[in-house]
Amino acid sequence: MKKYSVISLFAGCGGLDLGFIGGFKFLDKFYDKNKFEIVWANDIDRASCETYYKNFGHDIVCGDITKLLNGGTNLSMFDKKMPDQADVVIGGFPCQDFSLAGKRKGFSAERGLLYQSMVEVVRRTKPTTFVAENVKGLMNMDNGEALKTIIKEFESLGYNVVYKLLTAADYGVPQVRERLIIVGTRNNKKTGFKHPDPFLTKDKWVSLKRAIGDLEDIGEGIVDNHFWSKAKMFPGTQGNSTVSKDKPGPTMRTEHHGNIEWHWNEKRRLSAREAARIQSFPDNFVFYPSTSSAYKQVGNAVPPVMAWHVARAVQKFLDKINLEDEKPIKHEFKESSSYSPSPVL
Numbered sequence: 331m332k333k334y335s336v337i338s339l340f341a342g343c344g345g346l347d348l349g350f351i352g353g354f355k356f357l358d359k360f361y362d363k364n365k366f367e368i369v370w371a372n373d374i375d376r377a378s379c380e381t382y383y384k385n386f387g388h389d390i391v392c393g394d395i396t397k398l399l400n401g402g403t404n405l406s407m408f409d410k411k412m413p414d415q416a417d418v419v420i421g422g423f424p425c426q427d428f429s430l431a432g433k434r435k436g437f438s439a440e441r442g443l444l445y446q447s448m449v450e451v452v453r454r455t456k457p458t459t460f461v462a463e464n465v466k467g468l469m470n471m472d473n474g475e476a477l478k479t480i481i482k483e484f485e486s487l488g489y490n491v492v493y494k495l496l497t498a499a500d501y502g503v504p505q506v507r508e509r510l511i512i513v514g515t516r517n518n519k520k521t522g523f524k525h526p527d528p529f530l531t532k533d534k535w536v537s538l539k540r541a542i543g544d545l546e547d548i549g550e551g552i553v554d555n556h557f558w559s560k561a562k563m564f565p566g567t568q569g570n571s572t573v574s575k576d577k578p579g580p581t582m583r584t585e586h587h588g589n590i591e592w593h594w595n596e597k598r599r600l601s602a603r604e605a606a607r608i609q610s611f612p613d614n615f616v617f618y619p620s621t622s623s624a625y626k627q628v629g630n631a632v633p634p635v636m637a638w639h640v641a642r643a644v645q646k647f648l649d650k651i652n653l654e655d656e657k658p659i660k661h662e663f664k665e666s667s668s669y670s671p672s673p674v675l
Contacts, residue, residue: 332365333367334365334366334367334645335367335418336367336418336419336420337369337371337413337420338350338368339371339372339395339419339420339423339447340372340373340395340421340422340423340448341371341373341382341390342373342375342422342630342631343378343381343627343628343631344371344381344386345634345637346420346422346631346632346634346637347371348385348386348638349635350638350641350644351366351367351368355612356502356610356635357504364638365649366641368386368388370391370410370412371388371390371391372390372393372412373392374393374394374395375392375627376392377618377626377627378627379392381618384618385615391410395447396444396447399450399451414454414455415455415456416457417457417459418458418461418644418648419448420460420461421461422462422463422464423447423462423464445483449483449487452489453487456516457516458515458648459644459647460484460489461513461640461644462511463512463632464510464512465508465509466508468480469495477510480512481493484512485514488518489516489517490514490516490517490523492512492514492523493512494510494525495509495510495511496508496509496510496525497528498610498633498636499530499578500528500529500530501529501639502529502530502536503578503608503609503633504536504538504540504541504578504610505582505608505633506535506577506579506581507633509632509636511525513644515647521647521651523643524643525643526639526640526642535577537575537576538573538577539575541607541608542600542604545601545603545607546595554603555601555606555624556601557601558599558600558604559590559599559622559625561588568583568586568589569583570591570592571592572591572593572594573592573600574594575594578608579591582608582609584630586629588622590605590625602625602628609631610635610636611628611631612634
């Protein structure tokens with residue numbers, strides 16, 4: 331099977347990557363493998379890199395992408411050069427500075443300019459398409475000027491750019507999480523990209539009872555990552571509300587400092603495994619090295635199930651232009667059962 335090569339930026343623990351690769355099970359449904367292969371991945375957070383490597387079994391460059399693009403060395407867990415070309419570039423550039431829940435510093439913060447690293451990678455590797463993920467807050471930052479600025483920079487490289495706000499619950503994720511999905515396609519392509527259509531209405535959204543009900547009475551540590559914060563309740567502050575078992579969960583946040591929402595039984599907070607389920611991670615995806623780190627990685631991730639539907643839309647687009655173009659996409663990769671990954675840490 332032909333595989334499209336993917337460069338993954340700001341990969342975190344790999345929620346977007348898992349969605350693009352496919353081949354996982356969530357809530358009794360199997361999400362088939364897609365035609366994508368991650369050929370290079372990067373993140374700056376060492377714990378996320380450890381989780382990524384141990385779950386995917388292939389290298390991830392752990393270091394500052396801005397330094398890496400400027401010729402820095404000895405930055406990574408693994409010394410692996412970024413390819414000169416890829417079919418797809420994906421990444422959720424850091425979003426806290428654009429978030430409604432954050433300080434909304436936007437471009438005035440150093441992290442608010444990290445999208446430029448993605449622009450530079452797209453410029454260097456000239457992918458057929460790119461997929462960028464971010465928070466809803468980016469749409470109204472500076473009265474919409476922030477998003478316009480980002481889009482113009484990608485367009486200056488010769489890409490048609492479209493964006494859409496997706497609600498994760500519409501795609502089978504038990505969480506009311508809204509995320510902006512920005513997709514760019516080389517403007518010499520005749521076929522336009524179309525975001526995936528939602529297939530669940532609000533009355534059909536997956537409830538927390540269905541998603542995590544089986545974990546309610548299971549003791550700590552019996553299931554991987556099933557440990558929870560012992561932070562006390564501070565009524566009226568963020569993260570100190572109680573989830574409803576009959577509805578999807580709220581957005582799993584990256585920075586909650588232990589104040590993750592309370593379970594509906596009001597005996598404890600949600601566990602890291604429950605948070606991972608709410609984000610649609612399969613149970614065999616294990617987070618390292620601690621519960622606090624797991625919470626952060628889960629909150630920072632793109633829900634794999636929603637990402638899978640985005641990936642399917644990208645795959646459909648690439649397959650179609652591959653048939654329309656006189657020259658097929660060059661890269662072809664084959665599964666290898668003999669690959670032995672480098673040792674971790």
